[in-house]
Amino acid sequence: MTETPRVLSYLEALNEALRLEMEHDPSVVVFGEDNIGGTGCDGTLGHAWGPTRGLHVPFPGQIFDAPITEAAFVGAAVGAAATGLRPVADLLFVDFAGVCFDQILNQAAKLRYMVGGKAKVPLVIRSMWGTGMRRAAQHSQALYSLFTHIPGLKVVAPSNPVDAKGLLAASIQDDDPVIFFEHKLLYFGSRDVVPAERYTIPLGVAxxxxxxxxxxxxxxxxxxxxxxxxxxxxxxxxxxxxxxxxxxxxxxxxxxxxxxxxxxxxxxxxxxxxxxxxxxxxxxxxxxxxxxxxxxxxxxxxxxxxxxxxxxxxxxxxxxxxxxxxxxxxxxxxxxxxxxxxx
CATH class of the missing domain: 3.40.50.920 (Rossmann fold)
Structure with missing residues (x-):
């Protein structure tokens, strides 16, 4: 009997990449806005809709919600990365990067260079981008060009679930800061057969x-x-x-x-x-x-x-x-x- 291929959405592929990396490496910590989600009507915690949904159950010590203070939690992520953790910080909309741009531009991107390579900044900043969801001018921008201009940052923009899983895993394992762009319309609009095992797709290969x-x-x-x-x-x-x-x-x-x-x-x-x-x-x-x-x-x-x-x-x-x-x-x-x- 032929086994039915395993099809995942873009969102599910990102969730699986996070789960596998957190499982493999306890130093991977995930935090940001609505990463767990608040308490529902039934009194249970965990109503996040996005790629982090449900991860608080198997990894209660590696994932938490942060307040709507991008400057604070991105700054904390830079410090955590420089002192041995592998944080994945979630900005939600990339439009909010302006609130924490100094932490990205002047700290994350330059720290390794300024200390002569004696420190690493293995940080991933995940963020939604793009048009199509009636979110207007402040929640729909494509700002990857801003980050590509900055030396010291790596910038990733996957187009499908297979690449999303492999590129996110590679980004988490990378020793430099990565800005990871996820198009809103792809979360549920892109589906593909995705390998179940842990794998990476190298950064910088088209x-x-x-x-x-x-x-x-x-x-x-x-x-x-x-x-x-x-x-x-x-x-x-x-x-x-x-x-x-x-x-x-x-x-x-x-x-x-x-x-x-x-x-x-x-x-x-x-x-x-x-x-x-x-x-x-x-x-x-x-x-x-x-x-x-x-x-x-x-x-x-x-x-x-x-x-x-x-x-x-x-x-x-x-x-x-x-x-x-x-x-x-x-x-x-x-x-x-x-x-x-x-x-």
Whole structure:
């Protein structure tokens, strides 16, 4: 009898990664806002909805709730990491990182450098990001570009449950601070067959999601799914798009992107964040600088607008990149003869 494959949601995969790492290493401690959840009507504790749900039962000494004081508990996490623990701090929404930015920018990112490598900061800061849940301007941003700019931090943005589990495990085991971005719409909207065992996916290694030789599409986080939809539509027009998921933004696997551009000669970068000083412009700039002779068309970027995320449903739906916008961008890089044949 064939065994039914084990399918997990993105949220469940993150929960399993946390459980396995806490089980393997008692120095892994998890805390932040709503990590356990308050007391319900039945008097029981533990009503957190997210990836930490239920972990207080097997690990009562390794997980706790923190007050809504990001500066305090992120600062405590930096200190805990520097003195031998492996804390995983949960900011909930990345928009709140501004409250504790000094602790991240000037302490976590620089401590190991300032003491000549004599201290480690094995800290993970988990955070939700992205549009799609009607959370408006202060709860919907894609701020990974801010953290990628800071030397000393590693930045991770998984797009699917398999990667989410392996990358979170690798982040917890890493000796440097990692900012771990989890797109809100992926928690329940992305499901996959996930290995049950403990495993890691190395930071700094991109994944070629779909192979092609006509155009390279690099997409971040949830945008990988939109890029894949666009690639499927383009395939019906005879255009073979290669889709690359960087998985980590710092360190960034430029070698995989460069090799793809050398093959396809065209690049489209899809990034939900705002366009100025973004991951999209960083990738585009590096390719233009280091692989200009390989390009047969200008690099195109598909991003959100340079504006806050609106609360209006129709406006929010129009805000992020989607498959239609990606297809249009790809077509703009192709020779007119190919585009006219497709249309």
């Amino acid at each position: 994944n070629v999601v779909r192979e092609g030789d006509d155009v390279t599409i690099v997409a971040i986080g949830r945008m990988v799914h939109e890029a894949t939809k666009a690639a499927e539509r383009l395939a019906a027009e005879g255009v073979r798009a290669e889709v690359i998921d960087p998985r980590t933004l710092s360190p960034f696997d430029f070698d995989t992107v460069y090799a793809s551009v050398e093959k396809t000669s065209r690049l489209v970068v899809v990034d939900e964040s705002n366009p100025r000083c973004s991951i999209a412009t960083d990738i585009a700039g590096n390719v233009a600088e280091h692989r200009f002779s390989s390009l047969s068309a200008a690099v195109r970027t598909v991003t959100g607008p340079h504006a806050p995320v609106p609360f209006s449903g129709p406006l929010e739906d129009a805000y992020p990149p989607n498959a239609d916008k990606i297809v249009d961008a790809v077509r703009s890089t192709l020779p007119s003869s190919v585009v006219s044949k497709a249309s």
